[in-house]
Amino acid sequence: MKKKYGLLLAMLVALFMLVVPMSTQHAQAATDDSLEKIQKKGVLVMGTSPDYPPYEFQATVNGKSTVVGMDVEIGKKVAKDLGVKLKIKSMSFDSLLVALQTGKVDMVISGMNPTPARRKNVDFTHTYYQGGYEIVVNKADKGKYKDKDSFSGGTLGAQTGTTQYNAAKKQTKNTTVKGMTSNSDLILALQSHKVQGVAMEKPTAQAYVSNNKQLAALPSHFDMSSSATSSAIAFRKGSTSLVNKVNKTVDQVKKQDLVKKSYLPTAGKYLKTNTVNTSMGHYWKAFLTGIEYTLIITVCSVFFGFIIGIILALARMAKGGVLKTALRWLATAYVEFIRGTPMMVQVMFVYFGLGLFVNLPALTSGIIAISLNSGAYVAEYIRGGINSVDDGQTEAARSLGMSNGETMRYVVLPQALKNIWPSLGNEFITLIKDSSIVSIIGVTELIYQSNIVRSDTYRGVAPIVVIMVLYFILTFTASRILNYFERKMQHD
Incomplete structure (x- = not known):
């Protein structure tokens, strides 16, 4: 039972449902092969939000951070009864039903209540636990x-x-x-x-x-009604054969009272393990993983964002015939649209929206979204830098017999880059911090890892202090490196 950004995600779901052809929905209703597909694939992807002990949470098992909890035990039994392997995909609770509807996950087990509103969009099994x-x-x-x-x-x-x-x-x-x-x-x-x-x-x-x-x-x-205090497993709408099969497992879990007799005690052992050593040093591997993913996202996004920025800047400055005019208008529209919408929405749209057609991993989706966003801002930096180069430089290059392309490549862009270096450096620093947004789709960068540590240790402030220091170290180091190259360029 966790969520956020409810209104935003509801709007995205509505948008996705408009994109999906009605014929596809009718075809799914007419031919239900959901169970056959899972068994043929051999893998059952379970979506969950591991910040809700004892249902699902992170624990250090054999030196590795692992998703555990009573819901995970239920997921294992479901997969075993289906004869397939279980794969757990972590993300924020708000994103789970969207991920289910867009095919990112096959089922959701995350202490979710089978409310009437949710039943309109997904199918639920029988309830497996009644709480309060x-x-x-x-x-x-x-x-x-x-x-x-x-x-x-x-x-x-x-x-x-x-x-x-x-x-x-x-x-x-x-x-x-x-x-x-x-x-x-x-x-x-x-x-x-x-x-x-x-x-x-x-x-x-x-x-x-x-x-x-x-x-x-x-x-x-x-x-509260019974449905509001009970938990069930969610599947995509129309997955009747799969739901019927899993209902047999759920009924067996309830009949044998496995939740109270086995799954909750198992979760309790992991909870006790988490509180044996709650020092931040004990979780250095988690923070190191967060730094690794933060840097991967930042470096890749800067690289691709710079390339996109150059293309957009040149397109916006194109003059001449109908084709160049069309390119200029398209580039302008892109820049204005990207700068006018939140990056969070862009990240979710790339991951879930494109997920209707291409099953992109969360990390790849995050890099694509941030690169596209960064490209719009870099385009304006580059356009400003090009405009700052004196026209005499272009005229001199042309008088030496250089083509337009050669003039731009060897004369204008190098000078423009020198002028806009501080702005590009600021963009790089900003991306280090903005990479935290991709935590909403389950990318294990610094913010995501800090949330894991907070859930593991029940300590709220200490992990926040640690990531603040780590972000400062990253940005301060990057700033010093960028300043060094800026001085070199100014000297040259």
């Missing part, structure tokens, strides 16, 4: 509050878009309901007194309380 809701408060404030009605005049937190968030909005009076991306963010807000309580599912609340002596849990007394 509690409110987490600071232990020092436990005497002040009894349930949801005690927060009148205060602020109650919940994950944006969850059923408990909706319940808090509807069933509390004179209470400000504050939504955030993840429970780890909400616990940090609670401990810093930005909110007085956090509404969450009972198993998750108990996980946080048992691993943080400064917290306590209260009964919520929310009036």
